[in-house]
Amino acid sequence: MTANLFLLITIGVLTACGVYLLLERVVSKMLLGILLLSNAVNLLILTMGGPDGQPPILGSAETAHEDTADPLAQAMILTAIVITMGLGAFILALAYRAYMLTTTEDVVNDPEDTHIATRREREDPEQ
Amino acid sequence: MTLSQDLLPAIVALPVLVPLLGAALTLVFGRRPRLQAMISLSALTTVLVISGLLLYLVDRDGTTAVQVGGWPTPIGITLVVDRLSAGMLLVSAFVLLLVSIYGAGQNISDGDENQPTSIYRPTYLVLTAGVSMAFLAGDLFNLFVGFEILLAASFVLLTVGATEERIRAGIAYVMVSMLSSMIFLIGIGLIYGTTGTLNFAQLALRLDAAPSGASTAGYAVLLVAFGIKAAVFPLSSWLPDSYPTAPAPVTAVFAGLLTKVGVYAIIRTNSLWFPDGTFGNILLVCGLATMVVGILGAIAQTDIRRLLSFTLISHIGYMIFGIGLATVAGLTGAVYYVAHHILVQTALFLVVGLIERQAGSVSLRRIGGLAAASPLLGVLFLVPALNLGGIPPFSGFIGKVALLEAGAEDGSVLAWVLVAGSVITSLLTLYAVARVWSKAFWRPRAEAPEGHLTAAKPPTLVEDSTYVHYEDRTDPGRMPALMVLSTVALVTAGLALTVLAGPTLGFAERAAADLHDPTVYIDAVLGTPEPR
Numbered sequence: 010m011t012a013n014l015f016l017l018i019t020i021g022v023l024t025a026c027g028v029y030l031l032l033e034r035v036v037s038k039m040l041l042g043i044l045l046l047s048n049a050v051n052l053l054i055l056t057m058g059g060p061d062g063q064p065p066i067l068g069s070a071e072t073a074h075e076d077t078a079d080p081l082a083q084a085m086i087l088t089a090i091v092i093t094m095g096l097g098a099f100i101l102a103l104a105y106r107a108y109m110l111t112t113t114e115d116v117v118n119d120p121e122d123t124h125i126a127t128r129r130e131r132e133d134p135e136q
Numbered sequence: 137m138t139l140s141q142d143l144l145p146a147i148v149a150l151p152v153l154v155p156l157l158g159a160a161l162t163l164v165f166g167r168r169p170r171l172q173a174m175i176s177l178s179a180l181t182t183v184l185v186i187s188g189l190l191l192y193l194v195d196r197d198g199t200t201a202v203q204v205g206g207w208p209t210p211i212g213i214t215l216v217v218d219r220l221s222a223g224m225l226l227v228s229a230f231v232l233l234l235v236s237i238y239g240a241g242q243n244i245s246d247g248d249e250n251q252p253t254s255i256y257r258p259t260y261l262v263l264t265a266g267v268s269m270a271f272l273a274g275d276l277f278n279l280f281v282g283f284e285i286l287l288a289a290s291f292v293l294l295t296v297g298a299t300e301e302r303i304r305a306g307i308a309y310v311m312v313s314m315l316s317s318m319i320f321l322i323g324i325g326l327i328y329g330t331t332g333t334l335n336f337a338q339l340a341l342r343l344d345a346a347p348s349g350a351s352t353a354g355y356a357v358l359l360v361a362f363g364i365k366a367a368v369f370p371l372s373s374w375l376p377d378s379y380p381t382a383p384a385p386v387t388a389v390f391a392g393l394l395t396k397v398g399v400y401a402i403i404r405t406n407s408l409w410f411p412d413g414t415f416g417n418i419l420l421v422c423g424l425a426t427m428v429v430g431i432l433g434a435i436a437q438t439d440i441r442r443l444l445s446f447t448l449i450s451h452i453g454y455m456i457f458g459i460g461l462a463t464v465a466g467l468t469g470a471v472y473y474v475a476h477h478i479l480v481q482t483a484l485f486l487v488v489g490l491i492e493r494q495a496g497s498v499s500l501r502r503i504g505g506l507a508a509a510s511p512l513l514g515v516l517f518l519v520p521a522l523n524l525g526g527i528p529p530f531s532g533f534i535g536k537v538a539l540l541e542a543g544a545e546d547g548s549v550l551a552w553v554l555v556a557g558s559v560i561t562s563l564l565t566l567y568a569v570a571r572v573w574s575k576a577f578w579r580p581r582a583e584a585p586e587g588h589l590t591a592a593k594p595p596t597l598v599e600d601s602t603y604v605h606y607e608d609r610t611d612p613g614r615m616p617a618l619m620v621l622s623t624v625a626l627v628t629a630g631l632a633l634t635v636l637a638g639p640t641l642g643f644a645e646r647a648a649a650d651l652h653d654p655t656v657y658i659d660a661v662l663g664t665p666e667p668r
Contacts, residue, residue: 046318050321058328088277092281103303116311
């Protein structure tokens with residue numbers, strides 16, 4: 010199996026950008042990160058598909074289909090694209106709702122965690 | 137034999153199809169709550185009956201594979217039922233049905249406006265379908281799709297009502313889940329690139345033959361994805377932030393089932409692909425960390441829901457312990473513990489829902505005197521709490537002993553460390569639940585530090601409540617019968633696991649024996665062994 014170097018570099022760049030954006034605290038940037046990451050993953054699956062001419066359903070002996078790409082990888086990518094799109098829309102709705110409620114779309118710390126973390130200072134201010 | 141050969145292929149897909157059909161119907165009848173409730177309850181009952189039938193047939197005849205659409209095995213979509221998946225299906229169908237009854241009971245008497253039923257019921261059924269699909273999937277991509285179905289449904293259930301707090305928790309949960317799905321896809325890509333197949337059985341053969349570096353790398357990525365879903369220690373921090381904000385029945389189902397789907401995926405793939413325990417040590421270390429860190433987190437909490445979320449994480453460690461041992465005894469303990477933990481943890485979260493409704497808060501600083509106010513609630517909390525802590529006659533004790541024996545049988549240093557860790561975790565769990573008991577149930581409410589802050593009226597009661605106007609209501613009234621009955625049923629089921637410990641452990645052992653010998657699964661799916 011040969012891999013396309015250009016595709017691999019693209020995957021790496023997309024993943025790096027996706028992870029960087031995902032580490033942000035603003036929901037819309039995180040969403041962009043998720044989308045970049047999902048594109049990287051889709052390209053990865055495409056790269057991982059089998060060589061030309063071996064469609065699993067028709068059988069590798071069929072010489073008439075020498076140019077056929079691996080359809081399984083494409084089917085998986087198609088499913089993944091649909092799922093990512095649907096959930097991406099859901100995240101957008103969440104971000105919009107968060108903006109309506111708080112006028113920011115930052116991911117804030119869990120208040121209960123903060124409460125517990127600062128409990129000792131509050132109850133014992135001298136320390 | 138002929139009966140099951142005709143019957144099994146016909147009913148294997150039903151635990152996925154029936155809830156999906158029910159979801160469509162409940163969407164159509166979105167404006168008729170009573171009809172919706174009837175449809176969803178009958179769909180869930182059907183799933184329960186079918187799961188029981190599947191369990192009986194599979195336990196009699198062994199692992200069975202069914203080809204959906206009639207394509208031959210490695211090409212078509214395969215659904216596989218073995219003892220483990222049938223058992224998981226039965227327990228989850230039981231829990232889903234009872235929690236649905238509980239939710240119905242709460243809505244009938246409270247009319248909770250934060251929980252719009254027209255959306256809630258269809259989504260709940262979709263969640264059921266996703267869980268069933270994950271248990272039945274015979275290939276990696278179907279498992280992924282099952283996960284996505286249940287995740288998408290869980291996003292909606294977690295943020296239902298879209299209050300500020302739920303949106304905050306929901307965003308974090310959605311982001312972590314999406315990331316885990318991406319990691320899952322990367323794992324699928326790597327495994328597919330290594331072996332050229334996604335069928336579990338075929339993978340078991342080809343991963344064996346593949347270069348070990350490639351196969352372990354691919355599986356390690358998958359393990360991270362499953363670990364996020366199962367809330368195994370370094371990947372568990374999302375759970376206590378997101379689960380407690382959801383409505384009580386939703387939290388109960390999430391806590392009981394969703395993490396166990398991740399655990400199921402780890403059991404299935406690890407025992408099938410790496411039966412000799414390549415990942416044993418790392419699983420053991422993660423299991424130990426999960427147990428100890430989880431329970432230490434639980435001790436620091438003042439909110440009962442969060443405390444239980446941390447015990448949930450902690451006890452996932454026990455199952456990982458059993459899986460990591462990779463022996464029949466270890467897997468037996470893990471399978472039994474999964475069933476025990478689903479029932480007990482769900483029961484506890486339902487009781488917390490009742491506490492919130494009756495006392496107006498779940499903070500240990502604000503509530504007290506519940507044992508005097510409602511002895512029934514006290515018993516309902518105490519039994520599963522002691523069960524969780526592993527007090528001798530209960531199933532928690534039996535499950536833990538099974539795991540400890542498996543660890544001692546293994547005999548390595550790491551296994552003994554795990555045994556010690558399990559015992560300490562069990563004691564600390566007991567401490568955590570005893571703290572809840574002494575503060576929320578024993579202590580008079582006047583002695584609670586912030587007792588005066590508790591809302592006199594429970595927040596869930598709103599205007600369209602049937603008998604008393606919300607503003608006029610001074611106490612939440614009696615606990616609704618349906619809520620109590622479903623909680624009692626779950627607590628009793630936990631006890632039944634104790635009374636029937638012999639048969640259930642025997643079943644777990646047969647399931648574990650099937651798991652430990654991958655050829656059982658491979659032969660059932662592929663028919664004859666594939667030539668290497």
